[in-house]
Amino acid sequence: MTFKILLTDYEFEHLQYEEEVFQESGLDIDFIKAQCKTEEEVMEKAKEADALLNQYAPISRRVIESLENTKIISRYGVGVNTIDLNAAKEKGITVANVPDYGMEEVSNHALALLLSSARKVTLLNKEVKKGNWDFKVCVPIHRFNEQTVGVLGFGRIPRRFIEKVKPLGFKTAAYDPFVSAADMAAVGVQKMDLDEIIGEADYLSIHVPLIDDTYHLINEERLKRMKSNAVIINTARGSIIDEKALSYALEKGIIAGAALDVTENEPVRIDSPLLTMDNVIITPHSAWYSEEAMVELRQKAARNIVQVLKGEKTPYALT
Structure with a gap:
């Protein structure tokens, strides 16, 4: 079975760390990269996705209600204000963050x-x-x-x-x-x-x-x-x-x-x-940053997805 993972948006120069986690998972993964800015763009790309990896794109109630297969939304970072947690919970979708990376x-x-x-x-x-x-x-x-x-x-x-x-x-x-x-x-x-x-x-x-x-x-x-x-x-x-x-x-x-x-x-x-x-x-929202923290953040956000797609629980689940 092939799992579709949509990266809704990102500002990194490469996706090496995420791709390594997915490759090492043993799962058959189709990793789709996008640069969504609006709800409509997310809905168009995410409808059939099994998982969403999110940075800043809006994952509103409207977006969540349009999702057909999504099991997990994993967000880069501690805050999850881009995601409607109540809507995700109602739909049985796991939302996870990375609270300890920085x-x-x-x-x-x-x-x-x-x-x-x-x-x-x-x-x-x-x-x-x-x-x-x-x-x-x-x-x-x-x-x-x-x-x-x-x-x-x-x-x-x-x-x-x-x-x-x-x-x-x-x-x-x-x-x-x-x-x-x-x-x-x-x-x-x-x-x-x-x-x-x-x-x-x-x-x-x-x-x-x-x-x-x-x-x-x-x-x-x-x-x-x-x-x-x-x-x-x-x-x-x-x-x-x-x-x-x-x-x-x-x-x-x-x-x-x-x-x-x-x-x-x-x-x-x-x-x-x-x-x-x-x-x-x-300062320009830079408190989280070090080279080491950035690697940890990206690896853990990707691992959240792998764990849920394998039927396991992620320790960072919020819903």
Whole structure:
């Protein structure tokens, strides 16, 4: 039996890692590559596919209801906001991600954004290159042991991030309704509710998935509750923050800064006021990346498909 696997879209230069996994599986596989951008394009290509490998193409309810043979949708990455999970579950289709491939990379990137913000590295670098040799442009900077790093979410990545933050002397706190205070205390982290951590954190690092409940979780009202010296760090998903409200809060000095690897629109709009602000650091959704992480991501996403097509369970199933 030949299994049809559709790669809905991709931005990689080659597909060597996926092809090796499929070749080594022992299955007869027809690997179809596409560059779908719309629901209609996915529906046209995917109707008879046994499996979908997805990067950014929309796998909406409409798409899922059109699928005739699909057993699994595997997505490159942790987030699955391109896929309608409820529709897939109703149709009995397994949805899987790769939640552990970039744990070191994302936690390192969040740490780099934290340290760059705390020591105002990018601002100082910019001023020196303009000929301004004067540390006073970065006033004030405070000792780490006088400040609190708070995380929203306490899964794999924020736990690893906190492990790297604590030796630097920061106090640490976390908000996660699904993790007990005892579990947090066991690793030296104080559990706080959402309003408390927003009001207490000097650095607030976001590590929650983008779902209906977290869309614009950080909005105008919550930004106003933050400390005036607070910096918000986001390596999760852009739409967790209301970007218009963030721009306003930064312009008016309601908070001190932002360090973002993700934005509501990607690429970030060229007319975004965030691009003109010295107290904002923006990187191009690169926190996940290292050569090693990219290989791991692609191999594991392909293995999800092989396991399900063989009648096995993938450990990364979400439905």
